[in-house]
Amino acid sequence: MSKDLKQNLQILKSLYTDCSDVIFHDFVIGEKETAALVYIDGLSNIEEIDEHLLEPLMKENADAGSITAIKDQISISSTKKINKISDVINEISNGNPVILVHNLNTGLAVALPHWEMRSIEDPAAESVVRGPREGFVETIRVNTSLIRRKIKSPQLKMKSMVIGKYTQTQIVITYIEGICNQRLLKEIENRLNKISIDGILESGYIEEMIEDNPYSPFPQVLSTERPDVVSANLLEGRAAILVDGSPFALIMPISFWSLMQSSEDYYQGFIVGTTIRWLRYFFLCVALLAPSLYVAILTYHQEMLPTTLLLTIAQSREQIPFPALVEALLMELTFEALREAGVRLPKQVGAAVSIVGALVIGQAAIQAGLASAPMVMVVAITGIASFLIPRYSMATSIRLLRFPIMFLSGFLGLTGLMLGVITLVIHLCSLRSFGVPYLDPLGPTKKSSLKDVLFRAPMWSQTTRPHFTGDDWNKNRQAPGQKPHLGKGDQ
Structure with a gap:
């Protein structure tokens, strides 16, 4: 970005030609320095922009000497300094308005996104008689929060990346550190990094591109709308992929038997x-x-x-x-x-x-x-x-x-x-x-993992996680001896 505000705006306006929803609002900071606010109508919260951005910056005593000074004068906690035109495009596309000031080659992106989204509902395709009644929505941050509500440990990690030349779709890989196998994470990241496509509109695009055998009629990635299913699989050492704009999370690795299991079991x-x-x-x-x-x-x-x-x-x-x-x-x-x-x-x-x-x-x-x-x-x-x-x-x-x-x-x-x-x-x-x-643990047979395949063993007897996930030092999911008291009660 240049220190010349007009030059920066000229570049942005040329890129957004015939884009009536992109707003370029010119104003003066403290009646001293010209500035511009760039945002996309419908993606940013206009009421918050007027109250927490424009109103404090247009006061007579407002300081426009540096980006830090501007940041200190607004009442928004989440901000980000940017110095590239590409960063400006990325931020406003995510609903974050950007402040550009004359004589400063750095802009300030403010987290004020706002768009219509579907409320959290019971997933129709995976309804249960007993169990949580909440399902994922199309907003990725809502989906990550649903998982974070169930797994509150800081060991729950969420790595972000962007895929799609034009859609710039945000992807999140979530896993539990110490439980998920690091080789699995590297394999997932390698397969995602190899994807080069114009756009990702649904998680099905990702699923088809990362499968081991795309010519097989059997699914090799589990898709689900339920946060409890994702959380349960993360606790077993698997990883999940969340895609912005899709209510379906992808879980890997899976087996034939996991596709025949329901959360209600x-x-x-x-x-x-x-x-x-x-x-x-x-x-x-x-x-x-x-x-x-x-x-x-x-x-x-x-x-x-x-x-x-x-x-x-x-x-x-x-x-x-x-x-x-x-x-x-x-x-x-x-x-x-x-x-x-x-x-x-x-x-x-x-x-x-x-x-x-x-x-x-x-x-x-x-x-x-x-x-x-x-x-x-x-x-x-x-x-x-x-x-x-x-x-x-x-x-x-x-x-x-x-x-x-x-x-x-x-x-x-x-x-x-x-x-x-x-x-x-x-x-x-x-x-x-x-x-x-795919037939693990029946083919090849692993006796220690057969407690949750052909039959569902009691919870107190399932003391270890699946053998193919997790670190060797962290195989136990609960302490032994958890079998409940089966007598007539304490005297």
Whole structure:
């Protein structure tokens, strides 16, 4: 920046040509020195600017001799000295007005941002019966404060960086020092530093660019709207990425099992949590394999069905002109279209369209002879099963994988179904999330970490953190011997 105020303003005005929302307000400090206030209308608090900036600086005895003197005369605690035009652009873009003074080659940025933002609400995609009712919003500082409210230790660190040539989107990497592995942090920073793109509008941009295997249908980064989920994963030694403008935080590394867990598993008793977790695993298999199993048995292995059931199915399919594979594909595609239509339509209309549409189309397909009643029932059970998967990204992957396995079953029977399952297991075994095996701790097996995989062990027995995170000297999450008193009470 130059000491000539007119030259600085000329550069800024040339950069912001045809930008009616950028305000250049000329004024005089203490009736002695000319100055200018630069800010963006809609991003800065105009009332605070008038009261705490312009009013004290325009008094007769105001001093404009130095930036320090100007800083001492305003009643704003958070200020920053800047000496580059690029810094001016960055500050006003973040809602901080900048004071430029003639004969001074340094400006003063004042923290007075103000813009409309959504209030904190219960996240619709991750609702729980028991648990916190607050979710992230689109403002990054609100999101960091929600995490800081839960983890009050100064060991909670938040590193900021900017990505996006034009959007200049602020990114925050948050972790707990001493618990999170330093090699994981370096890997995250390296992958983020390699991103060179025009803009970041949502955390999904970041997720796609930092995955180990972008061609895999399975998510390798966990996205969540819940601060309690982020806090719980930070306490286990993982790291999270917050993106300004997105209510979704990214957590890494993850495993297949963490995508099948819900925060509510830990807010209920371990018996209830384990039962619900096993219910999810069972219906995961149903959502993936039920249509394929029906097609394989009906096409190649009719002898596996009881005679009465086989006669019932044969009678229902008597007027159906299509083979079982075509019938299943027709109904599955129709069900998926209805589900997507229910999501995209307005909230008041979407639920009615998805439910009523499925009933009406299913019944009409049976009466028209395009689908049999058993096939409609199988598709309906499959759709309900997919809703039990707690993570939407994981449920979407299972929905996609259902179709290639269905094709294999339609052409090769149960042999094709098993071939698809074996291929899927091999892919999962080879998959990594930031270097951590996707099936960890079952593949490879780690006995010390199996307390929170297939079942949810009691809280008092989970004394150590996952083995792949944290420093060796800080593995314990609680003191041993925390088992509650199980007697009849003190005498």
